[in-house]
Amino acid sequence: GDSVTQMEGPVTLSEEAFLTINCTYTATGYPSLFWYVQYPGEGLQLLLKATKADDKGSNKGFEATYRKETTSFHLEKGSVQVSDSAVYFCALAVSSGSARQLTFGSGTQLTVLP
Amino acid sequence: DTAVSQTPKYLVTQMGNDKSIKCEQNLGHDTMYWYKQDSKKFLKIMFSYNNKELIINETVPNRFSPKSPDKAHLNLHINSLELGDSAVYFCASSLAGGLSDTQYFGPGTRLTVL
DSSP, X not given: OOEEXXXXXXXXXXXXXXXXXXXXXXXXXXXEEEEEEXXXXXXXXXXXXXXXXXXXXXXXXEEEEOBTTTTBOOEEESSOOGGGOEEEEEEEEEEETXXXXXXXXXXXXXXXXX | OOSEEEEOSEEEEOTTOOEEEEEEEOSOOSEEEEEEEOTTOXXXXXXXXXXXXXXXXXXXXXXXXXXXXXXXXXXXXXXXXXXXXXXXXXXXXXXXXXXXXXXXXXXXXXXXXX
16 A cells, blocks of 8 residues: 655754655555644644655755655755754655545654754 | 634543544635544544545544534544543645645644543
8 A cells, every 4th residue: 555654763963964854655656745844732734745756845944856766755954953843744645536645654753952 | 813723622531431523724625634643643544524525534433423514614523432542633624635735734632531
């Protein structure tokens, strides 16, 4: 079945460090790919998305490129801030009959220290 | 201004009780969802409704019954609560349930069953 495998956490970085969170997927057809972020005590919110191969999603300094050949959608940021501390979820959207549903990875906890 | 709201935010109850969680969205979206997030932050879809019709019903005990009185509301009723039902429940909505549609999440309801 369709699935998302995410880099295990937790990840702890110093402010201004480079961030990579790996995400690979297995899917039939052509999924859309997403990164969602969950700040402490809140619901998830969309960080970025890409809907076809070679698309790059970007937002708030974060980037991820849809790589069909490696079935990957790694999240990167050049210089993290304390305010980026959160749980990051990679997800894919697949068709299930008439519905489209999100399948999430297990989440990666990021802590950024000042 | 809240896009997706849930009540209550916290719910503590005894095993065997029946409880409901309410969800409302003011985004004019056609599709709404319920997710369960376990203690390890793993998220799994439970139900999806499109225009008040059930379109996704994952393997969930039939003690869980969603109800959509109109397309802006999707409530979750849980009968005979069990310890394993303790989790955070998130409601979400999207414009039309399309493959690339962003899902907007509520703040979550933390259910604790004693």
